[in-house]
Amino acid sequence: MARGRAPGPQFASVEPMLADPSRPGTLGRRRLPVLGPPSEDDAGRVRPRSARISLTDRCDLACVYCRPSRSDGYLERRLDEEAWRTTVRALVQSGVRRFRVTGGEPLLHPNVVERVAFIASLGVEDLALTTNATRLARLALPLRAAGLHRLTVSLDSLVAERFWRITRGGRLATVLAGIDAALDAGYPELKTNTVVLRGDNDDELAGIVTWGWDRGILPRLIEVMRVDEGARLPPEKLFGAHEMRERLAHLLAEEPGEPDPGRGPAKYVRSRLDPRRRVGFITGTTDTYCGSCDRLRVASDGMLRPCLATNDGVAAMPLAEAGNVDGVAAAIDRAWALKPDGRTWKGCTEPTAADVSMRSIGG
Numbered sequence: 001m002a003r004g005r006a007p008g009p010q011f012a013s014v015e016p017m018l019a020d021p022s023r024p025g026t027l028g029r030r031r032l033p034v035l036g037p038p039s040e041d042d043a044g045r046v047r048p049r050s051a052r053i054s055l056t057d058r059c060d061l062a063c064v065y066c067r068p069s070r071s072d073g074y075l076e077r078r079l080d081e082e083a084w085r086t087t088v089r090a091l092v093q094s095g096v097r098r099f100r101v102t103g104g105e106p107l108l109h110p111n112v113v114e115r116v117a118f119i120a121s122l123g124v125e126d127l128a129l130t131t132n133a134t135r136l137a138r139l140a141l142p143l144r145a146a147g148l149h150r151l152t153v154s155l156d157s158l159v160a161e162r163f164w165r166i167t168r169g170g171r172l173a174t175v176l177a178g179i180d181a182a183l184d185a186g187y188p189e190l191k192t193n194t195v196v197l198r199g200d201n202d203d204e205l206a207g208i209v210t211w212g213w214d215r216g217i218l219p220r221l222i223e224v225m226r227v228d229e230g231a232r233l234p235p236e237k238l239f240g241a242h243e244m245r246e247r248l249a250h251l252l253a254e255e256p257g258e259p260d261p262g263r264g265p266a267k268y269v270r271s272r273l274d275p276r277r278r279v280g281f282i283t284g285t286t287d288t289y290c291g292s293c294d295r296l297r298v299a300s301d302g303m304l305r306p307c308l309a310t311n312d313g314v315a316a317m318p319l320a321e322a323g324n325v326d327g328v329a330a331a332i333d334r335a336w337a338l339k340p341d342g343r344t345w346k347g348c349t350e351p352t353a354a355d356v357s358m359r360s361i362g363g
């Protein structure tokens with residue numbers, strides 16, 4: 001299972017790097033820094049450069065592809081403030097430069113603004129957050145002021161009744177108010193994530209894309225993955241990226257799509273008419289991308305997870321609670337050594353993915 005890679009340059013620097021807004025980027029309404037290639041360690045393994053850190057496994061929605069209901073049980077304990085800060089310091093010491101705050105629903109955490117401010121204070125390259133936006137109207141501005149660079153909002157439908165059904169109780173108007181607040185707060189980049197489900201929202205793709213473009217939002221369309229509740233949906237619910245491309249053929253250039261280096265697995269395709277407008281496709285089911293994954297996940301109980309598609313990981317809560325930054329950094333090394341081989345591992349199509357709780361480990 002250990003990840004094998006050709007030897008590469010030694011990983012040396014652990015100094016936090018400041019974002020440089022003058023370097024050219026390609027997304028959103030303002031320029032963002034272009035990120036460098038992943039570093040490698042002495043053994044030639046790609047080091048974790050990017051962490052998805054879950055603030056809580058709690059969520060106020062129960063999307064049909066994510067969890068069976070709102071009462072499916074929560075973790076018994078989560079990291080307290082000091083233990084959480086110790087974990088973040090250890091991540092930075094281990095070379096992590098890009099953070100995505102997630103959940104569960106991260107905006108349910110009472111200290112979300114303080115936690116974002118703490119990560120920002122370490123001078124990281126990139127600080128993003130994924131949210132369902134039910135509390136974004138109130139928090140968009142404080143989060144921006146705390147140093148959050150980028151926001152991604154889950155938005156599975158622009159039809160209120162459908163939205164309510166897919167999210168099991170979500171109110172579209174509340175989410176749209178949250179998106180408006182984020183637009184007003186002036187984030188350099190705002191994206192939407194739409195999980196495309198055949199028969200539920202596959203007829204809305206052009207509508208969601210043009211709605212986003214009209215607001216300066218970068219829409220992303222996601223294949224449903226066989227993780228957690230997604231593995232229990234009928235297989236025909238999968239609406240593959242090639243079908244999405246067919247639906248959007250009148251809007252998009254005929255090009256294969258390019259990832260934004262260092263910014264995750266989405267491949268972006270430009271608009272036919274305006275190359276500044278793009279759509280991202282995330283193909284976790286039809287075309288997996290484990291070979292380029294430099295991502296570590298940290299659950300809200302301090303469990304360090306090298307891969308979304310297995311329950312392998314290292315429990316770091318005791319070390320974090322003892323304030324042992326070096327100890328947590330060593331645990332990060334142990335967790336990273338469990339990362340599956342990126343050449344043969346097929347990510348969320350592996351059978352182990354069905355037993356993973358997306359909501360608990362930070363989807």
Ligand code: SAM
Pocket residue numbers: 059065066102103104105106130131132152153154193194195222223224225226227228229230231358359362363
């Ligand atoms: N609560 C936040 C939100 O709604 O964005 C963050 C956590 S949520 C688990 C993160 C992302 O995972 C969402 O965009 C969601 O749509 C996606 N997701 C969850 N289960 C999925 C699945 N089975 N397949 C594909 N995407 C999934």
